[in-house]
Amino acid sequence: MRLFDVQKGRLLAVALFLLLPVCSLPVSDGGLAIASEQLAQVGSVGIDTTAVRYRLAIAEAYGNSGVERSAALVSLINDALEYEVAAVEGLTPSQDELKAFALQVDKRSKAPEVLAAVKQVFGDDRAAYRRIYLSPKIVNRRLRSWFSRNADLHRSQRDSIQQAWALVHAGKGFEQAAKSTGLTYAEKTYGGDGQAPPDALKPYISKTNSMSEPFRKLLDASREDEIVSSIAEDDHSYRVVRLLEKREGTYKTVEIIAIKEPFEPWFRKQANKIPLHINGKQLRASIAAKYPGNFPGL
Numbered sequence: 001m002r003l004f005d006v007q008k009g010r011l012l013a014v015a016l017f018l019l020l021p022v023c024s025l026p027v028s029d030g031g032l033a034i035a036s037e038q039l040a041q042v043g044s045v046g047i048d049t050t051a052v053r054y055r056l057a058i059a060e061a062y063g064n065s066g067v068e069r070s071a072a073l074v075s076l077i078n079d080a081l082e083y084e085v086a087a088v089e090g091l092t093p094s095q096d097e098l099k100a101f102a103l104q105v106d107k108r109s110k111a112p113e114v115l116a117a118v119k120q121v122f123g124d125d126r127a128a129y130r131r132i133y134l135s136p137k138i139v140n141r142r143l144r145s146w147f148s149r150n151a152d153l154h155r156s157q158r159d160s161i162q163q164a165w166a167l168v169h170a171g172k173g174f175e176q177a178a179k180s181t182g183l184t185y186a187e188k189t190y191g192g193d194g195q196a197p198p199d200a201l202k203p204y205i206s207k208t209n210s211m212s213e214p215f216r217k218l219l220d221a222s223r224e225d226e227i228v229s230s231i232a233e234d235d236h237s238y239r240v241v242r243l244l245e246k247r248e249g250t251y252k253t254v255e256i257i258a259i260k261e262p263f264e265p266w267f268r269k270q271a272n273k274i275p276l277h278i279n280g281k282q283l284r285a286s287i288a289a290k291y292p293g294n295f296p297g298l
Helices: 013-019 049-061 069-088 095-108 112-122 126-148 152-169 174-181 199-204 213-220 263-271 281-290
Strands: 025-029 032-036 038-042 045-048 184-190 237-247 250-259 276-278
Touching (some): 038 069, 045 049, 045 069, 069 126, 069 263, 112 126, 152 174, 152 250, 174 237, 174 250, 213 250, 276 281
Antiparallel strands (some): 038 045, 184 250
16 A cells, blocks of 8 residues: 555555554644654654654655665654754754745755655645755755864864875975875876776765866866965865866866765764664664664664
């Protein structure tokens, strides 16, 4: 049985009551009285059966049938952990920001039919739509951006790249300077077919010759065989760059690259500080068995 019928625009009550246990706390959902039970507490964020029902129905709206309720619960726990970690740094969105983001999503959605189906899942419960569907998107983007640009979290890499910067400006060759500082040396081409990036960068690069607009401006402002005027930074690295050649939108460079610390290990360390409680021994045991190592506190 499908959880969500796009044409009718409502959750099917029979399926919902079969999927999850209920208790005596009524929740309004499209005119239906559906009971809700607290399943987990993640820091200040509570997760109940209503939230899990919504998450399952969202999966259906995206065409992902057969999602287990334990997987839905775990995804909500992960969202809550991101929210709590972001809250420590003051990165969580306000209600006004969520409302503004909702308008942006309406205007810019590349899959309006899917978005319409998702919004039908929530019906008149706009607060839940913003909290469960929209807020995690803002929080994830903000948290990763904040992490990638936080100088203190990447101090070792900044110190190394600044040392390399000083060496090449003192006349040392790029390859030698990279070796002296323990960093990566690479010869790259942008704007053409390009060369494969260094192995350390491959997880972060979708195209071998991709570059940001700020980096393009740095190259355009440089003369051939000149070290660009500042250390280049993106979400994943710091780079000292010498422009070797630029011809008709193609740029050839040599670079010294310092890879920033990855997000996931840092995030896991922070998330493990957040109090997490899952109600019921059986549910806790099931989550711990299906997702070993994900939640050390269980």
